[in-house]
Amino acid sequence: QQQVKQSPQSLIVQKGGISIINCAYENTAFDYFPWYQQFPGKGPALLIAIRPDVSEKKEGRFTISFNKSAKQFSLHIMDSQPGDSATYFCAASKGSGYALNFGKGTSLLVTP
């Protein structure tokens, strides 16, 4: 069964707007939550990651918000740019676990 649920499936945002993608998980043993970015024809690449000991992590225009009690985390892309158009995957794992559990992905289109 899908251990990480991601929404929305697709998202269209105007240039300069805020893109928000949400994920939820059930397994309370998860303690590592990365976001991957994938461009067409390429493999996924790590964008930003968070551990549950903090509620927010920011790197440039990208921010992860984490709500441990709700078992939810989200990616915010500020000042979205056409170059951000890609598929975004959230994931979760145990820090010492063996593999990432991925959400189904969100296709983001940023219009000029």
Next chain:
Amino acid sequence: NAGVTQTPKFQVLKTGQSMTLQCAQDMNHNSMYWYRQDPGMGLRLIYYSASEGTTDKGEVPNGYNVSRLNKREFSLRLESAAPSQTSVYFCASRPGLAGYNEQFFGPGTRLTVL
């Protein structure tokens, strides 16, 4: 450094044919993974190798076998391909199981089974 490399980039098979997907990494990573990506399904783990000499099943192992040839190389074999195995296959590597390390992905192999 080339990172994670995969061959071939594209492959078309007929049902029942066999083939091996190759993966190599030059980052001296201990752990390696094979995922498949299908539309609307995200990435699902097929097999992984925690370290040289070990392999374990992931979420969707049926119809596949793997070999960790050495620390650098991890191959995925389809013994008798089926149309349900049409997918994009990604290999990934990671420094090790412990800690919170990034998984690095290869560029993928797009496989079509007719």
